[in-house]
Amino acid sequence: MPELPEVAALAHHLREYAVGRRVTRVDVASLTVLKTVDPPPSALQGAMVTGASRYGKFLALHCDRPEAGDRPEAGDRPEAGEELHLVTHLARAGWLRWSDSLSTVPPKPGKGPIALRVHLGGPGFDLTEAGTQKRLAVYVVADPAQVPGIARLGPDALVLSRDELAELLHGRTDRLKTALTDQTLIAGVGNAYSDEVLHAARLSPYATAGRLPDDALDRLHAALQRVLTAAVNRSVGQDAARLKGEKRAGLAVHARTGLPCPVCGDTVREVSFADRSMQYCPACQTGGKPLADRRMSRLLR
Numbered sequence: 001m002p003e004l005p006e007v008a009a010l011a012h013h014l015r016e017y018a019v020g021r022r023v024t025r026v027d028v029a030s031l032t033v034l035k036t037v038d039p040p041p042s043a044l045q046g047a048m049v050t051g052a053s054r055y056g057k058f059l060a061l062h063c064d065r066p067e068a069g070d071r072p073e074a075g076d077r078p079e080a081g082e083e084l085h086l087v088t089h090l091a092r093a094g095w096l097r098w099s100d101s102l103s104t105v106p107p108k109p110g111k112g113p114i115a116l117r118v119h120l121g122g123p124g125f126d127l128t129e130a131g132t133q134k135r136l137a138v139y140v141v142a143d144p145a146q147v148p149g150i151a152r153l154g155p156d157a158l159v160l161s162r163d164e165l166a167e168l169l170h171g172r173t174d175r176l177k178t179a180l181t182d183q184t185l186i187a188g189v190g191n192a193y194s195d196e197v198l199h200a201a202r203l204s205p206y207a208t209a210g211r212l213p214d215d216a217l218d219r220l221h222a223a224l225q226r227v228l229t230a231a232v233n234r235s236v237g238q239d240a241a242r243l244k245g246e247k248r249a250g251l252a253v254h255a256r257t258g259l260p261c262p263v264c265g266d267t268v269r270e271v272s273f274a275d276r277s278m279q280y281c282p283a284c285q286t287g288g289k290p291l292a293d294r295r296m297s298r299l300l301r
């Protein structure tokens with residue numbers, strides 16, 4: 001699932017290449033991805049792209065609504081001078097793929113991975129989703145805060161100060177892994193980067209979020225900034241929007257079960273937690289003790 005670093009790189013690409021262009025057409029190949037009906041995607045036609053941003057793991061393309069005369073189609077005429085935003089949540093298997101010369105042929109509905117194609121007068125991008133689990137979500141809104149998932153977001157992981165982090169975690173009885181991936185608490189961190197941040201901070205994913213000593217909070221805050229900033233730079237550097245899907249490098253523990261920890265050489269282990277699995281290094285994070293797989297021990301009992 002694309003997280004803060006990948007989505008930041010996609011927003012960066014759109015700021016470089018899409019800003020200043022007009023939306024010439026929007027092809028909707030999968031109606032199920034559209035979570036809003038009014039305004040329709042066709043309202044973006046003729047709109048000028050003015051920016052792109054990341055909100056947690058959401059990506060937004062900001063546009064100025066077209067003046068009446070710019071609209072290639074008559075029909076509903078929104079007030080000129082208002083903003084329109086194309087917002088997407090890429091979910092588990094979604095991606096934004098940029099093309100300098102986008103095919104002018106509309107993608108076939110229900111066939112292939114393309115859910116939405118946005119033409120920007122020659123170049124443009126596709127929102128794609130691999131696999132059968134269709135979770136990609138697209139919203140066309142006058143204000144990004146109208147997207148419920150954005151309205152609920154906690155402060156962004158990259159702008160949190162150490163004291164703000166301490167305040168957010170204070171009193172929480174859930175596990176650190178759960179707290180870090182709760183978007184309403186801290187925005188942007190998912191399953192992969194929470195594994196990486198916890199490893200870099202030398203903290204157990206099972207630690208109680210509200211009971212971290214001061215030095216652990218220091219390490220957690222430093223690791224959040226360091227791991228996420230490095231990952232943003234890597235993702236921007238590989239020009240993520242021109243890749244077919246997310247491509248992560250430099251991971252120490254996530255998705256590396258059975259491989260040696262790059263810090264200490266111990267074997268990276270995996271444990272199931274809620275509906276997913278996470279990876280960690282026992283020597284670096286849990287005093288050398290493997291964590292009990294709660295699902296497994298329940299089955300064995």
Ligand SMILES: [Zn+2]
Nearest residue numbers: 261264281284
């Ligand atoms: Zn280690």
